[in-house]
Amino acid sequence: MPVSFEISSSTGPYAVRIEPGALTALTQGSEERVWLIDDFFAGHAALKGLDTIPLSAVEPTKSLDQMTDVIVALRDHRATRATTLMALGGGVVQDVSAFSAAIYMRGIRWIYVPTTLLSMVDSCIGGKSSINVGKYKNIVGTFHSPAEVVIDPELIATLSTEQLAAGLCEAAKICLCRSADCFADYLALDPANATDAASMAKVIALSLTAKKWFIEIDEFDRNERLVLNFGHTFGHAIEAASNFGVNHGIAVGLGMQAALHLGEAMGLSYQSMPRIDLFRCHISELVSTVDGLREVLAQIDPAALMDTFRSDKKHTRSQFAVIMVAANGSVERRMIPRDAETESLIARAFALMLDDWALPGRQKGLAENSAHYQRAV
C-alpha cells in the first residue's frame, strides 16, 4: 500500500512517497534528467538507456575535491538549469547530489530515491548535504530540499544485515527523540525481525513521520532538530578513528551507547527508566549482528577518538555540545565546559563503550538481555 505525505520547507513543500516498485515507474518520466547513481546499480535493468553518472559510494567520493569531477560530469552530460538531477543511492550519493544540485548553475531541481535503509528512514528528508574537506567529515554543506523523495522499499532486498542494522540504529534514535509513545510504536513493529519490504515500509513511515516533526519546526538545525545528532559526535569519532571501518549508522549506535555512559559518568541514573534500558538493549542487539566489529574496535586508538570528538563543528571554543539523555528520560542538548575534567569524562565514556564490546560473551549477554526486554514490552 503506497504511503505519501508532504514536508514543508522554506523552498516550498515536497512530497515523500513510499511505494514498492516505485523505481521502475520513476524511470519512465519524460522530463530532462541526468541520473547520479550509486555504481552498485550500474547494471540495474530499470536504468537501461538512461543518462547516468555512476559514483562509487565510498567516503572519499563526498569530499570537496571530488565535487569538481561531479560538476564537470554534469556539464558533460549537458545538464542545464532545466534539468532534474535524479539521485539513486544511499547517504553518499545523497550528499553529493544535494550539494551539487544546490550549486550547479546556482541550483537545479533534484529528486531523491534512497537505496539504503539508513537513507530511507532518516537522511532522505531534511534537505541537508554534508561534504568532507581534508580530514574533517561533513564540515561544509547546504540546505537544498529535493523536489520529491521516492522510496522503493523493495530496494532493501540486497542490503546486508549490517546495513539494515545501521538504518535501524538511526530509526530507533529518531523515534526515541520524538517521544516515549513513538519509541513504543517503533518497538511494537519488531524492527530487528522486519526484514521484508512490507514490514520495513512501516518502520520507514514511522521514522520519517517522527523526523518530519523536527525538520518542520526547525528546518535549519538551530534548536529542536539538534537532538537528532544524538550519538553523532561520538559516532563521527568512531567512524574516523576506525578509518571508516565502522559504518555511519553502526557508529551512531555505538556513539549513543557512549553518550549514555557519559550521562552516567556525570551522575545521571537511567536505572529507573525502562525506556532507556529497552533502547540500550535494542541498540546492542542491532550492533551485535555486525561481523568482525570487535576486531575493528580493538584497533582503535583512544587518542584518535578524542581528536575527532574535539573537532566537531557543533562545539564552541569554550563548550562541548553533547546530546544526552536527561534525568527525565528525554533526549536533550547540553553545553558543557571544555576543560580537563570534561575531557576525562568523555574519554572514560568512550573507554566504557569500547569495553562493552571487548569480550564476545558480553555482546551475547547484552543481546540476550534485549530479547528479555523485548518480551517484556
Ligand SMILES: NC(=O)c1ccc[n+]([C@@H]2O[C@H](COP(=O)([O-])OP(=O)(O)OC[C@H]3O[C@@H](n4cnc5c(N)ncnc54)[C@H](O)[C@@H]3O)[C@@H](O)[C@H]2O)c1
Ligand atoms: N545528509 C544527511 O542528512 C546525512 C544523514 C545521515 C548520513 N549521511 C551520510 O551518508 C553516508 C552513509 O550513507 P549510507 O549508510 O546510506 O550508505 P552509503 O551511501 O555509504 O553506501 C554504503 C554501501 O551500500 C551500498 N548500497 C547502497 N544501496 C544498496 C542496496 N540497495 N543494496 C546493496 N548495497 C547498496 C553502496 O554501494 C555502498 O557500498 C555517510 O557519509 C553519512 O555521513 C548524510
Ligand SMILES: [Zn+2]
Ligand atoms: Zn546519522
